[in-house]
Amino acid sequence: MARRLRALNWIAAVAFTIGGSLFAAGAAVAQLGSGADLTPACIYFAGGVFFNTGGYTALLQAINSPRGLAGDGSPVYERWRWWSYEPERIEWVSALTLFAGTIGRWWTTSAGPTTRGGAKALWTIFIIILPASACSPT
Numbered sequence: 504m505a506r507r508l509r510a511l512n513w514i515a516a517v518a519f520t521i522g523g524s525l526f527a528a529g530a531a532v533a534q535l536g537s538g539a540d541l542t543p544a545c546i547y548f549a550g551g552v553f554f555n556t557g558g559y560t561a562l563l564q565a566i567n568s569p570r571g572l573a574g575d576g577s578p579v580y581e582r583w584r585w586w587s588y589e590p591e592r593i594e595w596v597s598a599l600t601l602f603a604g605t606i607g608r609w610w611t612t613s614a615g616p617t618t619r620g621g622a623k624a625l626w627t628i629f630i631i632i633l634p635a636s637a638c639s640p641t
Contacts, residue, residue: 504567504580511564518557525550551605558598558605565598 529546566587569578589595 504583505578507583508564508567511560511567515557515560515564518553518560522550522553522557525553554605555602558602562595562598562602565592565594568594 525546529543529550532546533543563585566584566589567580569580571579573579587595
């Protein structure tokens, strides 16, 4: 299990690096005016795919992280899971907020300026409602 978590760490690092580089490239293309108007949008979209991959990978790390220590000091792992609902664990809430933010940013960037009201509502959900619900007593 520890080897899987190390692999996830590398996947997240590479995905965020490639995604950020594509965002920078998209901004450069947009500023320099080279290519068609759709070119920067396509570059941003590809960057978003990588960024979302990094966000989900971070969530997988939180879901599958050790749950404590055994008597001999070795980490205790549960079975591998692809999704969970654990609002009582701060690392899960943090990773879910990151992942939701990557999806929300990708969606609002891809949707364009015509949906600003929808984007505002989406960010209200991500920034206020989601963390507040995670912190409420169960």
